[in-house]
Amino acid sequence: MECRLGCGACCIAPSISSVIPGMLKGKPAGVRCIQLTSDNKCKLFNKKERPAVCVNLKPSKEMCGKDAKEAYKNLTSLESLTR
Known part of the structure; x- marks a missing residue:
């Protein structure tokens, strides 16, 4: 599955604990990535500065759902389950 252009749910819903350019302490869940x-x-897509966690996150039907709203809901749920 390919990323849905303009979705951005994976850049907002989950927390990211690794350094992101412009966000040296990562980002909390529910906060838009500065990038x-x-x-x-x-x-940062396809750039060496992109965090490994972002590079390694692969879109799937289960995660992304049918649209950006469903993707955000699914990722928020996963974030809650893995806290």
Whole structure:
């Protein structure tokens, strides 16, 4: 499965504990990544500065659902389960 262009749910819903350029302490769950554009595209996509956790996250039907709203809901639920 390919990422849904302009979704951005994986850049908002989960917490990221590794360093992100511009967010040296990572980011808490529910907070937009500073590298996410206003149209929900990653400024670091395919760049070496992109955190390994982001590179290794692979989209799937179970995670992404049918649209961005469902993806956000699914990822928020997963975040709660893995706290």
